[in-house]
Amino acid sequence: MKILTIIGARPQFIKAAALSREIANYPDITEIIVHTGQHFDANMSDIFFEQMSIPKPNYNLNINGLGHGAMTGQMLEKIEEVLLIEKPNWVVIYGDTNSTIAGALAAKKLHIKVAHIEAGLRSFNMEMPEEINRILTDRISDILFCPTETAINNLKIEGYNNIKCKIVNSGDIMQDTAMFYAQKEQKPNIEIPQNFILATIHRAENTDNIERLTSILEALNEIAKTTKIILPLHPRTAKIIKNSELKIQNLSIIEPVGYLEMVYLLNRCKMVMTDSGGLQKEAFFFKKPCITLRNETEWVELIENNFNIIVGANKNKIVEAYSNHKFNPNFDVDLYGNGKAAKNIILNIK
Numbered sequence: 001m002k003i004l005t006i007i008g009a010r011p012q013f014i015k016a017a018a019l020s021r022e023i024a025n026y027p028d029i030t031e032i033i034v035h036t037g038q039h040f041d042a043n044m045s046d047i048f049f050e051q052m053s054i055p056k057p058n059y060n061l062n063i064n065g066l067g068h069g070a071m072t073g074q075m076l077e078k079i080e081e082v083l084l085i086e087k088p089n090w091v092v093i094y095g096d097t098n099s100t101i102a103g104a105l106a107a108k109k110l111h112i113k114v115a116h117i118e119a120g121l122r123s124f125n126m127e128m129p130e131e132i133n134r135i136l137t138d139r140i141s142d143i144l145f146c147p148t149e150t151a152i153n154n155l156k157i158e159g160y161n162n163i164k165c166k167i168v169n170s171g172d173i174m175q176d177t178a179m180f181y182a183q184k185e186q187k188p189n190i191e192i193p194q195n196f197i198l199a200t201i202h203r204a205e206n207t208d209n210i211e212r213l214t215s216i217l218e219a220l221n222e223i224a225k226t227t228k229i230i231l232p233l234h235p236r237t238a239k240i241i242k243n244s245e246l247k248i249q250n251l252s253i254i255e256p257v258g259y260l261e262m263v264y265l266l267n268r269c270k271m272v273m274t275d276s277g278g279l280q281k282e283a284f285f286f287k288k289p290c291i292t293l294r295n296e297t298e299w300v301e302l303i304e305n306n307f308n309i310i311v312g313a314n315k316n317k318i319v320e321a322y323s324n325h326k327f328n329p330n331f332d333v334d335l336y337g338n339g340k341a342a343k344n345i346i347l348n349i350k
């Protein structure tokens with residue numbers, strides 16, 4: 001059997017690492033990897049392949065630096081060409097990027113079966129490009145691998161009981177990766193303070209809105225007067241800050257790091273502040289409270305269990321949550337399937 005996986009962005013490499021490792025246990029499955037090129041810098045792409053021994057992509061489409069339409073369109077065209085050559089039994093796509101929707105659409109039109117990993121997630125914010133990608137991808141997928149019961153319920157509410165597809169609660173494949181690498185950390189090449197906050201900012205709703213970005217950075221500057229903050233900065237955010245009047249005081253800004261360095265930081269930080277989807281869950285996997293710098297989250301079970309609080313981009317709310325919010329300290333709850341997602345996924349498509 002031939003499975004063709006499509007990946008292009010950092011969080012997809014991290015998820016794909018778990019699936020490739022699982023596929024290696026089945027001699028009757030061949031995996032073909034297509035890298036769309038959405039993320040291409042060494043520290044946003046190559047490092048993950050090296051650190052996590054992800055097989056070298058069979059195809060590198062090198063599509064990047066374009067607007068949504070051109071990027072998705074070029075991916076669609078190029079992926080179709082690859083599918084016509086490879087004729088896989090399944091196309092596997094992850095998450096909610098332009099690579100995800102392009103892969104699903106190309107495959108579906110050629111009558112190749114589509115498996116969507118991280119299906120059923122919703123922010124209910126149709127201004128997010130990710131939300132549009134998720135909804136459209138789910139609708140044309142043959143198997144929807146949901147990471148949580150919440151995701152399954154989202155699909156039921158949207159009427160998926162009436163749609164010809166299979167819905168599986170596979171658990172969250174990011175937990176597979178987190179558990180596998182939890183003890184394989186690598187120290188980043190910076191001084192690591194005793195007590196620090198790990199922060200990331202990269203979501204378009206924050207980076208492309210100067211008021212929101214200003215407010216978040218002001219809050220971080222304020223908190224950093226008393227607690228060190230390490231901020232591995234996404235290239236998109238770095239570019240916007242560089243071209244603005246925004247002031248960074250007190251923060252330890254570093255280049256994006258590899259996954260093993262993130263594991264080191266997650267193992268040692270006291271708290272996470274982020275607008276990243278993946279990092280909200282990793283905070284939980286590494287038993288750290290999380291302040292989410294967005295107006296909503298797809299990972300609502302973290303909020304319901306008080307491991308995470310949503311504060312948007314409001315400076316006062318961010319500082320207030322950091323100073324006073326009492327998080328749930330009991331992280332021994334199974335919300336995401338405990339690291340068996342890749343196996344569940346393969347057994348369901350085999």
Ligand code: UDP
Nearest residue numbers: 010011232256257258259262276277278279
């Ligand atoms: N990550 C990383 N290095 C960094 C920042 C993030 O390896 O410098 C990892 C992080 O641990 C998580 C993933 O990248 O596994 C999240 O990716 P991102 O925040 O880009 O995307 P999202 O999860 O929001 O889609």
